Amino acid sequence: MDQPVDEPTRHPWIWVVYAVLFAAAIPWYLPPEAASTTWLGFPLWVTLSLVATFAIALFTVYVIGRFWSEDE
Secondary structure, eight states: OOOOOOOGGGOHHHHHHHHHHHHHHSOTTSOGGGGGOEETTEEHHHHHHHHHHHHHHHHHHHHHHHHOOOOO
16 A cells, blocks of 8 residues: 655645744844854854754755655
């Protein structure tokens, strides 16, 4: 018997997580005084952007491993 295909497009929460992560990767939400703040030797906005980009990559690996079926 055929089982329904479990694809990422069938899970709307995945797209919500992607939207939040991509919004976090562009630090438009920081106040102007945060421009002079450094963390790990980088401006705060660079650190936040790198962390969000890394989170996007990890979440993509999770989604592919868990929800992407190669079976036809």
